[in-house]
Amino acid sequence: MSRYWSEHVAQLTPYTPGEQPRIDRLLKLNTNEHPYGPSPRALEAIRQGAGDALRLYPDNESTALRQAVADHYGVAPGQVMPGNGSDEVLAHVFNALFRHGGRPLLMPDITYSFYKTYCRLFDIPTQLVPLAGDFSIRPDDYLNLPQRPAGIIFANPNAPTGIALGLDDIERIAAGNPDVAVVVDEAYVDFGADTAISLLERCPNIVVIHTFSKSRALAGMRVGYSVASIEITEGLLRVKDSFNSYPLDRLAIAAAVASMEDREYFEAMRRKVIDAREELIQQLETIGFEVLPSRANFVFARHPAHDGGELARALRAQGILVRHFAAPRIDQFLRITVGTPEDCGRLCNTLSELALKTD
Numbered sequence: 001m002s003r004y005w006s007e008h009v010a011q012l013t014p015y016t017p018g019e020q021p022r023i024d025r026l027l028k029l030n031t032n033e034h035p036y037g038p039s040p041r042a043l044e045a046i047r048q049g050a051g052d053a054l055r056l057y058p059d060n061e062s063t064a065l066r067q068a069v070a071d072h073y074g075v076a077p078g079q080v081m082p083g084n085g086s087d088e089v090l091a092h093v094f095n096a097l098f099r100h101g102g103r104p105l106l107m108p109d110i111t112y113s114f115y116k117t118y119c120r121l122f123d124i125p126t127q128l129v130p131l132a133g134d135f136s137i138r139p140d141d142y143l144n145l146p147q148r149p150a151g152i153i154f155a156n157p158n159a160p161t162g163i164a165l166g167l168d169d170i171e172r173i174a175a176g177n178p179d180v181a182v183v184v185d186e187a188y189v190d191f192g193a194d195t196a197i198s199l200l201e202r203c204p205n206i207v208v209i210h211t212f213s214k215s216r217a218l219a220g221m222r223v224g225y226s227v228a229s230i231e232i233t234e235g236l237l238r239v240k241d242s243f244n245s246y247p248l249d250r251l252a253i254a255a256a257v258a259s260m261e262d263r264e265y266f267e268a269m270r271r272k273v274i275d276a277r278e279e280l281i282q283q284l285e286t287i288g289f290e291v292l293p294s295r296a297n298f299v300f301a302r303h304p305a306h307d308g309g310e311l312a313r314a315l316r317a318q319g320i321l322v323r324h325f326a327a328p329r330i331d332q333f334l335r336i337t338v339g340t341p342e343d344c345g346r347l348c349n350t351l352s353e354l355a356l357k358t359d
């Protein structure tokens with residue numbers, strides 16, 4: 001606490017990202033980065049953009065990117081709001097759509113932990129809705145609510161479980177709460193779930209959040225966006241332009257547009273990750289892990305005979321980072337990013353040695 005701080009700063013609990021240490025031969029399976037690089041066309045666009053034009057401010061409306069996203073999903077550019085990574089898009093969404101006095105924001109008890117961080121930042125009360133025993137979201141828990149919430153948010157596929165909700169269930173939740181925004185964070189949707197963008201015409205209260213950090217392997221560029229109705233997007237843009245007119249720099253816009261245009265590379269790389277995930281799940285099950293059904297580029301797994309925290313520490317000692325959350329209900333699980341088949345092989349070899357050693 002400093003006497004120079006605004007009062008609310010002392011009450012904040014900042015989000016803790018997965019660590020990014022510099023260690024040789026380190027296998028990073030802790031932050032769900034893509035094991036393969038971005039599209040070569042994106043890299044070429046960055047090289048082309050690295051010139052004299054960097055004197056000039058970027059396009060404050062990121063027109064080319066909004067158009068590329070709109071073309072890809074068959075929506076209007078006016079339905080797309082870009083941001084400096086989807087975390088920034090989420091911040092604007094919380095600020096613009098969820099600040100309704102004392103009404104609470106509904107979210108699963110287990111989901112992306114940044115949501116709670118933003119609630120504290122923007123002074124939004126939260127109401128946690130427990131996932132079912134199998135860690136799935138129960139749509140009925142979000143229907144016939146006794147009081148109108150400030151809004152609803154969840155990730156689909158959910159993080160860190162990897163479990164996906166079907167579009168029919170998302171539509172039920174949205175249709176059952178027509179007076180509030182229902183935000184679906186689709187950071188991992190490209191690895192095997194269906195996007196709720198197709199529901200926007202029927203459910204104008206849905207807001208979909210996408211990122212280039214996971215399936216497009218551009219975490220280092222910081223690009224994300226929302227897709228929603230024009231009406232909602234106008235509100236989001238008001239907040240964005242009250243905060244930062246230029247969230248995306250010239251290189252980020254160029255890379256993101258080129259990445260969207262390179263559909264072939266995108267399809268091939270996501271297929272590789274999905275195939276590696278299925279192989280990883282089999283290998284983990286062979287070692288005795290219980291693995292939740294994942295539609296993401298990570299798996300969430302626990303071993304009946306080994307403590308999750310201890311396994312994470314033992315892996316770290318072997319130069320392999322995975323994510324462990326010391327949180328209720330999930331503290332026995334490891335969240336493991338799907339790497340290349342070689343990465344997954346090294347992980348599983350190390351895990352089976354550890355499991356044998358301590359048995």
Ligand SMILES: *Cc1c(COP(=O)(O)O)cnc(C)c1O
Nearest residue numbers: 085086087112155187211213224
């Ligand atoms: C990674 C992730 C994000 C943030 O992505 P950025 O675009 O890199 O900020 C948002 N939501 C979920 C669920 C994520 O896993």
